[in-house]
Amino acid sequence: RKEVEQDPGPFNVPEGATVAFNCTYSNSASQSFFWYRQDCRKEPKLLMSVYSSGNEDGRFTAQLNRASQYISLLIRDSKLSDSATYLCVVTSGTNAGKSTFGDGTTLTVKP
Amino acid sequence: GAVVSQHPSWVICKSGTSVKIECRSLDFQATTMFWYRQFPKQSLMLMATSNEGSKATYEQGVEKDKFLINHASLTLSTLTVTSAHPEDSSFYICSARDLGGSQYEQYFGPGTRLTVT
Numbered sequence: 001r002k003e004v005e006q007d008p009g010p011f012n013v014p015e016g017a018t019v020a021f022n023c024t025y026s027n028s029a030s031q032s033f034f035w036y037r038q039d040c041r042k043e044p045k046l047l048m049s050v051y052s053s054g055n056e057d058g059r060f061t062a063q064l065n066r067a068s069q070y071i072s073l074l075i076r077d078s079k080l081s082d083s084a085t086y087l088c089v090v091t092s093g094t095n096a097g098k099s100t101f102g103d104g105t106t107l108t109v110k111p
Numbered sequence: 112g113a114v115v116s117q118h119p120s121w122v123i124c125k126s127g128t129s130v131k132i133e134c135r136s137l138d139f140q141a142t143t144m145f146w147y148r149q150f151p152k153q154s155l156m157l158m159a160t161s162n163e164g165s166k167a168t169y170e171q172g173v174e175k176d177k178f179l180i181n182h183a184s185l186t187l188s189t190l191t192v193t194s195a196h197p198e199d200s201s202f203y204i205c206s207a208r209d210l211g212g213s214q215y216e217q218y219f220g221p222g223t224r225l226t227v228t
Contacts, residue, residue, distance in 0.1 A: 032216075034216070041202075042221070043219040043222045044204075044219050046216060046217075089217075097208070098145075098157065098160065099145070099157070102154060103153070103154045104154050
């Protein structure tokens with residue numbers, strides 16, 4: 001089993017749709033959680049950190065459930081520019097905070 | 112925000128030659144930098160953790176004699192791919208953590224696309 005597993009996707013949605021991505025992790029000692037966005041042939045860019053209390057940034061909402069070892073990302077009112085691959089990243093509290101990436105979920109928003 | 116640069120952005124080399132890639136944190140200090148490799152349509156795979164002033168920690172399956180890492184200062188880490196072969200062709204990305212940051216956020220360099228012919 002992979003340490004970090006994401007929805008396989010791809011997700012193809014119309015503009016304005018709401019889309020949710022899920023991610024599970026296996027290491028219960030994990031301490032920090034992030035969603036990154038990666039555009040084709042570019043480096044990943046931090047989208048948002050994920051906290052147990054949940055956090056929202058505009059159209060994006062991230063949620064963490066430590067008991068279920070589950071992370072989610074919700075995108076509301078999706079835009080064409082949201083088309084990208086979304087990476088779930090889990091960082092351990094040991095081993096110099098090594099990060100493990102999920103395989104990513106590709107989102108395509110269509111007009 | 113924190114900026115990480117990589118040089119070169121792309122390189123084409125012949126089989127058997129060595130290639131050095133530089134990773135710099137431009138506006139912050141980083142005791143730890145990470146080197147990743149990403150093949151097409153796959154996620155990032157951590158190759159090694161680069162620690163300033165000490166030896167790098169390599170992930171299982173990554174040959175330390177082939178991928179030489181040097182982290183001589185708080186703002187620079189280098190990865191040298193020695194005796195490169197076509198199967199080493201990939202997108203190499205470094206990342207760094209800001210000492211003054213929190214929550215283990217990583218800032219990524221723009222990547223180096225290596226093609227070995």
